Amino acid sequence: MTDYATLLNESDLKATFQRMQLLESIEEHGHMSIEAIYDEVVKTHPSLSLATVYKNIILMVEKGVLVEVPIEGKKSKYELRKEDHIHLVCTECGEVEDKPRMEETDTILNTLTNSEHFKLTKQQINLYGVCEHCQVQEAS
């Protein structure tokens, strides 16, 4: 997906230069905080306002273009919406990595919620730990 204009229009949002910049930056980096998105985009578009970033991130989450990833003890990060997956969150460097969701977990979780009469709309699996890269760092 690189056609942000179509994506935005299909979500009832006008395809402004700012919104496309935000999406481009998020796709490039994977998972970003609002502050990080602003810092990144303002480099190439200095008149960008932080308020605009806030307004648009919230709006794009509501419209389903973006997904919020809440993280323990930190500010939420945001990513493009894509098929369900698991997040590996490194507690050392803060990086978030995506891993495909296993079918078995889906089945188990669906069974569990069905038996609870809970109308499941969204799964969120975050695994916290130390990524391979940071383990190497620690060793030295």
Add this chain to the structure above:
Amino acid sequence: MTDYATLLNESDLKATFQRMQLLESIEEHGHMSIEAIYDEVVKTHPSLSLATVYKNIILMVEKGVLVEVPIEGKKSKYELRKEDHIHLVCTECGEVEDKPRMEETDTILNTLTNSEHFKLTKQQINLYGVCEHCQVQEAS
């Protein structure tokens, strides 16, 4: 567990009246935001300071007495530390319910992270949807 004094002392924290009140309120309600904890405890202990609640919640999370539960689009809630479990988060009323973790998911997630050379320290599974109670409300 009701012996908060022992729990606190074992965690290198003094067993103050305020801390015990916070823990009691959290245990009674299950999952609470900082604001909610303050609102609840200040009723019976009017001199309580919000700053004290902040300081202590953060401290007790660091010491492992409490666990932070980050939730999409909302402020984090806090719960007593207990054996691993799944959270069912109702997007209507905001209530969080605990469900026991299935062994199969544990196995799957461990296998996944091992193969990634990711040193797993903590799992977090949140399922968002509508609880049974709110589904009944909607129908009417």
Add this chain to the structure above:
DNA sequence: CTGACTGCAAACGTTTTGCACGGTA
């Protein structure tokens, strides 16, 4: 008795808001 903890008030950083201007469809 002493260091840890509390409450207060002020400081701080983050997020939201209202409004005049500018740009998309």
Add this chain to the structure above:
DNA sequence: TACCGTGCAAAACGTTTGCAGTCAG
């Protein structure tokens, strides 16, 4: 052209801090 979206500055909000007094161990 009509609205939606942007940038700015101010306001509102949540969280943190420093300090003097108090309390648990």
